[in-house]
Amino acid sequence: MSVFETLESEVRSYCRSWPAVFDRAQGSYLHDEDGHTYLDFFAGAGSLNYGHNNPVLKRALIDYIERDGITHGLDMATTAKRAFLESFQNVILRPRDLPYKVMFPGPTGTNAVESALKLARKVKGRESVVSFTNAFHGMSLGSLAVTGNAFKRAGAGIPLVHGTPMPFDNYFDGTVPDFIWFERLLEDQGSGLNKPAAVIVETVQGEGGINVARAEWLRALQDLCHRQDMLLIVDDIQMGCGRTGAFFSFEEAGIVPDIVTLSKSISGYGMPMSLCLFKPELDIWEPGEHNGTFRGNNPAFVTATATLDTYWADDQMEKQTLARGEQVERALLDIVDEMDAIGVGFRGRGLVWGMEFDDKARATAVTRRAFELGLLLETSGPQSEVVKLLPPxxxxxxxxxxxxxxxxxSVRETA
Known part of the structure; x- marks a missing residue:
């Protein structure tokens, strides 16, 4: 590990939790250079929904590279991009009656969020954007301005402006009616709240601690946005691409956001790719107004197309994810029943779950013991108090x- 410790920046994080040098991966497993095997309940922070080196996607990628397919193409028209757009329209958008235009803003999730915020402000002619407590939307400055975590915000080094936080669903444990504070501020000319251009929300807050918004809360939020002339942005970067069951995490609530951001598992293979989707009437960009050298990752288009055609042409992936989620829920219930005395609870949807401990330090102890036993898990929440389950x-x-x-x-042995 010496080269990493001496040459790589102190900013590195995941490798501190998992002190191994990984060499190979297949399906749900990683292998380090010393021959140890680890079951992966991290899945590249949600970038590997279809496992490591998925053979179907790998074959499509190898075939494309071997025929000298375009690798880097900026936003030029390519056969790989056309195939992806056609599959995305036919497999995802059209069956769901979603009218979205597709924008390739750059290769990462925060690129997608920045473009969404920029577009919302351009459309509405306002600067303010409302986000929610414990939200996480990325590490660039615009995304940090609508992120809740104090540690991550502090890394910006400058004031983060034009973002206003509001309470996420159940922030007050059900004791306060939904949006009463938000709506009162919007209607009170003396509140000091600048009229927002948009509201940005995660249906399940992953980094924030696996906080699950109720379907009725999301519907009420959409209604509030419509009544108050604000755009609704759903950040589906980690919870989209089937993580909660349906392809989009907001489908269960029956809402149609104005803007949607996707990244992480949209390429299917863990390659950088992101999308910003928006209703056609919002497409007021001037050519080149939002630019980026790597917004045309053609190998990612290839694996993304193979992913859609293989896993989303019918409803089997959604059904399988929901069934696996029930399997996880039963197991977590057993753990909570067994360990009732230590104060532990759980929550989640589909195949994203979290276990929260009253003793906040226990979550880190559990993930460390799990690593020793051959399981990769991370923590989430503002104080790393939640063990996060994110298997392929x-x-x-x-x-x-x-x-x-x-x-x-691991829970038992750290009690």
């Missing part, structure tokens, strides 16, 4: 059981 959607029932047994043992 393609994980088998047997692999899922294996990981859940290791989790149960």
């Amino acid at each position: 959607l393609t994980i088998s029932p047997e692999e899922l059981d294996e990981g859940l047994r290791i989790l149960a043992r």
